[in-house]
Amino acid sequence: MxxxxxxxxxxxxxxxxxxxxxxxxxxxxxxxxxxxLDFDGTxxxxxxxxxxxxxxxxxxxxxxxxxxxxxxxxxxxGRPAEVAxxxxxxxxxxxxxxxxxxxxxxxxxxxxxxxxxxxxxxHPGVAAVRAELPGVLDRVGASQGTWVEEKGRAVAVHTRRxxxxxxxxxxxxGPLTDLAARHGLIVEPGRMVLELRPPGMDKGVALxxxxxxxxxxxxxYAGDDLGDLPAFAAVDKxxxxxxPGLLVCSGSTEVTELAERADLVVDGPAGVVQLMRGxxxxxx
Numbered sequence: 001m002x003x004x005x006x007x008x009x010x011x012x013x014x015x016x017x018x019x020x021x022x023x024x025x026x027x028x029x030x031x032x033x034x035x036x037l038d039f040d041g042t043x044x045x046x047x048x049x050x051x052x053x054x055x056x057x058x059x060x061x062x063x064x065x066x067x068x069x070x071x072x073x074x075x076x077x078g079r080p081a082e083v084a085x086x087x088x089x090x091x092x093x094x095x096x097x098x099x100x101x102x103x104x105x106x107x108x109x110x111x112x113x114x115x116x117x118x119x120x121x122x123h124p125g126v127a128a129v130r131a132e133l134p135g136v137l138d139r140v141g142a143s144q145g146t147w148v149e150e151k152g153r154a155v156a157v158h159t160r161r162x163x164x165x166x167x168x169x170x171x172x173x174g175p176l177t178d179l180a181a182r183h184g185l186i187v188e189p190g191r192m193v194l195e196l197r198p199p200g201m202d203k204g205v206a207l208x209x210x211x212x213x214x215x216x217x218x219x220x221y222a223g224d225d226l227g228d229l230p231a232f233a234a235v236d237k238x239x240x241x242x243x244p245g246l247l248v249c250s251g252s253t254e255v256t257e258l259a260e261r262a263d264l265v266v267d268g269p270a271g272v273v274q275l276m277r278g279x280x281x282x283x284x
Contacts (some may be wrong), residue, residue: 004134006028006120009274009277009280009281010280011023011278011279011282012264012266012278014122014154014246014263014264014273015264016097016137016224016237016262016263018239018244018245018263019246019247019262019263020263021215021244022218022220022239022244022245022246022247023220023246023263023264025217025218025244026070026218026219026244026279026283027222027279027282027283027284028284029217029218030069030070030218030283030284031069031070031071032071032073032215032216032217032218033070033071033078033217033218033219033220033283034070034071034072034073034209034210034211034214034216034218034219034220035066035070035072035073035074035170035219035220035271035276035279036074036076036219036221036222037073037074037075037076037221037222037223038075038076038077038203038212038222038224038225038228038231039075039076039077039084039087039233039249040053040056040077040079040224040225041051041223041224041225041250041251041267041268042079042222042223042224042228042250042272043056043059043269043272043273044056044059044073044087044088044132044269045142045268045269046224047159053086053087054088054089055087055088055089055269056269056270056271056273057268059088059089059094059269059272059276060088060089060093060096060233061105062273062274062276062277062280063095063096063099063238063274063276064093064094064095064096065095065098065277065280066181066276066277066279066280066283067095067096067097067098068097068098069129069280069283070098070283071098071214071216072098072099072100072210072214073096073098073099073100074099074100074101074102074210075088075090075099075101075102076101076102076105076106076203076206076207076210076231077101077105078081078103078104078105078203079101079103080104080108081101081102081103081104081108081109081110082108082110082117083103083255084101084103084110084232085101085110087109088101089111091112091115094110096112096220097113098112099112099113099115100112100210102206102210103117104119104201104205104207104211105201105202105203105205105206105207106180106201106205106207106210107114107120107153107201108202109120117177122153123153123184123185123197123198124265125180125183125184125185125198126153126154126155126182126183126185126196126197126198128183129153129155129157129179129180129183129185129196130148131142132179133148133155133157133179134250136171136175136176136179137157139175140171140172140175141171142159142162142168142171142172142193144162144163144173145159145161145162145163146158146159146161146162146168146172147158147160147161149193151195151197151224152195153184153197153198154195154196154198155185155195155196155197156190156193156194156195156196157172157176157193157194158192158193159172159193159194160190160192160193165192166192168230169189169192169194170196173187173189173194175249176194176196179196180196184198184199184217185197185198185199186198186199187219202227202230202231203223203227203228203230203231203234204230204231204232204233204234205230205234206231207219207234207235208232208234208237208238211238216243217243217244218243218244218245219235219238219243219245219246219255220245220246220247220248221234221245221246221247221248222237222248222249222250222272222275223248223249223250223258224250224251224254225254225258225269226257226258228258229257229258229261230264232247232258232261235247246263246264247261247262247263247264247266247267248262248264248265249261249262249264249270250265250266250268250269250271250272251266251267251268251271252263252265
């Protein structure tokens, strides 16, 4: 590692002591560090049509330079894993063997090494609720005109086709909430629909489970939106357990709440890419 590498991609200095500790731990314990990255707005510039989102053109080369030197690079996204892999251009890229994509807030996982997606079995409560639903609908007198939608990892009851959609919705909300609670699910109300699904998948849950699973000794997380706040909170929790961490905000203008909590604010995806390059140059 020649001194020239420092001039190529100098690393910015985190504004907090905890952030400086986190950066130092990533540099000195890189083989045991996890680099967590949101996708949209962090690796990929935000665009008007989400289907047109693509990773910054320098993202894959930067990650390929860094990934072999750390325990893992984990892209944590609400998108399906397959979509993030496609839009990121991650499949088959040299140097990305240590990359994973945690899609659907961690419900799916794509490993670059195998190129395959794994997903845990659906929550057992979903099958139990599905079996009991007809009886509940009958008892409430709402079996006429309601429609049950199978969603694999969830089940939804639509009341739009009922004679009085709002009355059916109101009548079902309590009984379905009770049914969900008995089986460890929650009810997410929508427009004339009540969805029964497992609780608690967010980027924080996904990140903390992954970091603990690989036994990481340092963690970085970069994000740009309110959906990244749970991951920021997860890094705070890991810090309290003795795992140093660095919180990075991609872009400072739109979500000031994230920027205020970050140890380091960089200039959008281009800034994130530059930070990844700097880390790749300087980890030892």
